[in-house]
Amino acid sequence: MSAEAPDSLDGPVEAPSVAFRRVTKRYPGADEPALAELELEVPGGEICVFVGPSGSGKTTAMRMVNRMVEITEGDILVGSTSVRQRSPAQLRREMGYVIQQIGLFPHRTVADNIATVPRLLGWDRKRVEARVEELLELVRIDPALRDRYPAQLSGGQQQRVGVARALAANPGVMLMDEPFGAVDPSNRERLQNEFLRLQAEVRKTILFVTHDIDEAIKMGDRIAILREGGRLAQYATPAELLMAPADDFVEDFVGADRALKRLALMRVSDIDLWEAPLAHVGQATSEARAKLPEAEVPYVLVIDAERRPLGWLSDDDLLAETVPAKPGTSPDPVLELDDVMRDALSDLLQAETRYAPVVDSEGLIAGVLSVEIISEFLTSPEALTEERPAAERPLG
Amino acid sequence: MIPVIAATVKVMLPLAQLPSNFVHHHSTTTCVAENRFFCADWAAHNFDRYVDPALKQALLVSVSVAVGFTVAMGLALLSHRQPKLAPTFTGLTGVLYTVPSVAFFFLLLPITGFGTDTAVIALSAYTLQIIYRNIVAGLANVPEEAKDAGRGMGMSQRDLLWRVELPLAVPEIVAGLRVATVSTVALATLAFFAGAGGLGQQIYSDLTFKTNIIIAGGLAMLMAILFDLVLLVIQRLATPWLRAGAS
Ligand SMILES: Nc1ncnc2c1ncn2[C@@H]1O[C@H](COP(=O)(O)OP(=O)(O)OP(=O)(O)O)[C@@H](O)[C@H]1O
Numbered sequence A: 001m002s003a004e005a006p007d008s009l010d011g012p013v014e015a016p017s018v019a020f021r022r023v024t025k026r027y028p029g030a031d032e033p034a035l036a037e038l039e040l041e042v043p044g045g046e047i048c049v050f051v052g053p054s055g056s057g058k059t060t061a062m063r064m065v066n067r068m069v070e071i072t073e074g075d076i077l078v079g080s081t082s083v084r085q086r087s088p089a090q091l092r093r094e095m096g097y098v099i100q101q102i103g104l105f106p107h108r109t110v111a112d113n114i115a116t117v118p119r120l121l122g123w124d125r126k127r128v129e130a131r132v133e134e135l136l137e138l139v140r141i142d143p144a145l146r147d148r149y150p151a152q153l154s155g156g157q158q159q160r161v162g163v164a165r166a167l168a169a170n171p172g173v174m175l176m177d178e179p180f181g182a183v184d185p186s187n188r189e190r191l192q193n194e195f196l197r198l199q200a201e202v203r204k205t206i207l208f209v210t211h212d213i214d215e216a217i218k219m220g221d222r223i224a225i226l227r228e229g230g231r232l233a234q235y236a237t238p239a240e241l242l243m244a245p246a247d248d249f250v251e252d253f254v255g256a257d258r259a260l261k262r263l264a265l266m267r268v269s270d271i272d273l274w275e276a277p278l279a280h281v282g283q284a285t286s287e288a289r290a291k292l293p294e295a296e297v298p299y300v301l302v303i304d305a306e307r308r309p310l311g312w313l314s315d316d317d318l319l320a321e322t323v324p325a326k327p328g329t330s331p332d333p334v335l336e337l338d339d340v341m342r343d344a345l346s347d348l349l350q351a352e353t354r355y356a357p358v359v360d361s362e363g364l365i366a367g368v369l370s371v372e373i374i375s376e377f378l379t380s381p382e383a384l385t386e387e388r389p390a391a392e393r394p395l396g
Numbered sequence B: 001m002i003p004v005i006a007a008t009v010k011v012m013l014p015l016a017q018l019p020s021n022f023v024h025h026h027s028t029t030t031c032v033a034e035n036r037f038f039c040a041d042w043a044a045h046n047f048d049r050y051v052d053p054a055l056k057q058a059l060l061v062s063v064s065v066a067v068g069f070t071v072a073m074g075l076a077l078l079s080h081r082q083p084k085l086a087p088t089f090t091g092l093t094g095v096l097y098t099v100p101s102v103a104f105f106f107l108l109l110p111i112t113g114f115g116t117d118t119a120v121i122a123l124s125a126y127t128l129q130i131i132y133r134n135i136v137a138g139l140a141n142v143p144e145e146a147k148d149a150g151r152g153m154g155m156s157q158r159d160l161l162w163r164v165e166l167p168l169a170v171p172e173i174v175a176g177l178r179v180a181t182v183s184t185v186a187l188a189t190l191a192f193f194a195g196a197g198g199l200g201q202q203i204y205s206d207l208t209f210k211t212n213i214i215i216a217g218g219l220a221m222l223m224a225i226l227f228d229l230v231l232l233v234i235q236r237l238a239t240p241w242l243r244a245g246a247s
């Protein structure tokens, strides 16, 4: 796919670390600082999520990195260089920035919006064109939409264009302020997954703001929890945060359902799946019936010649001579090994089903996930042991 | 007798520069003599005499609006950079607008003399208020997040102004230009007081001859409509995203 594409034009970009060194921000006229002595370091190529209640200084922290807000005290280092030593305009052109309200230019087409920074950098037309093509593909926007205006796009599409625009000049650092805040929950889940897939390809250093702890746990390699008064409550990996909250504030913020939240750190492939009795189209149903008593799943799953799931045999189907090509019960939902466990569970619950076939990246059957597997996992001691965050693991 | 004179007039008209009230008093077709509502025959034969004044007035309007637009844009950009200046400029352009037009011409006469310059100065001064206000409003209505995104991507003040703010202000700017232009067409019929000719001169040359009033007045209205249409087309061409958004 487009895995090498973004770098083919620009050469690989080293994603620098971003370090806050006792950074304080006091807005003129305010008694309390909006951000107080923030000290943390985001390693290159990782996603750091800033999360916290409204007014806790998340946006302020992010905007000091590209000097949209001036630092009052302390310093921010990108790589080994202080942002204070860089000209704001240059610094900003080197960093992707997705603002809280997307902020697409309403008078510019999708392509022109994406081309903003490359044009500011004076790229020639051919190079800009090629880059726009590439980015549309990367964020999965139909190239036919390139000449549309933002008002003609759905919220999710606008969001993706916003991300493409921020990626345009292949920055090493991306600043994303509630990038999925304006998208409805079902689309948000898709965008999050796409974004994680994208990050696995582009490996930027990402500062990501959200006030949704679930999003933070899902997206972050590390999470910075900020509290009122712009103070850092805890800076840790999602697993650490869930297992060892630093104080009551963090514990409250993370929520009581910590075990459940850990599902966000797992993928379906991390758990032992069940095997369903399988039947091929045209096979005698008697053979399929014979498998049922021994099986973990009490239904027969029909697969095609390539082993793609077609559906479950219903009781009526079992009465017939041979296995039909269109079984009585559709296979929905079909989960993927790469799916985040929490999303898989919610898909199961939403479909009001206890079993769902799981396929690999080629769409071939890999096993069956059931609500029981998940609930067993949640009550096992394993649920409280160290896990690597989902985003760190390779994606398919 | 009457037809003979009428024929003579017809022959002479294209050749001679007639005194302005010649037509009415010396023409002798029944329609003209009785000063009926509209004498089509006379209009057809005398239309030539309106062409130059109409063109002159169109030019006067164009130049005045162009000058007014340039000055207003300058003021608006200054007050955009330096918001402290805005109340002064709003007041200034507002005061200019309150001076009665004919008085304005006469006030200027001793300074700029009798002629087109005086008319252009007065007329463009009148356009300032509406154009200035609309540019300022247009710039103020640019969505904050678009500006923020622009700055966040490393646009300079200047980039932001030319690539984001002004394009997004176009609808309001052109709306101001349209109102200013239409009212300038009307005001310009008084420009002959300043010695700038135009359709007003034709109107006042024979205020009693109805056909004359209708032709000159009609041409002025037509001119206003045409200017408005041209600006409307410009606005549509300059703001394709507005129509796209509606579809
Ligand atoms: N430009 C500004 N001038 C003055 N005060 C500001 C400014 N921007 C933010 N603040 C204040 O600083 C504090 C932190 O604001 P900030 O926008 O960083 O919070 P946030 O965590 O991003 O909140 P939200 O979740 O609502 O976006 C708030 O008290 C806010 O009122």
Ligand SMILES: [Mg+2]
Pocket (backbone or CB within 6 Å): A058, A059, A060, A100, A177
């Ligand atoms: Mg914010």
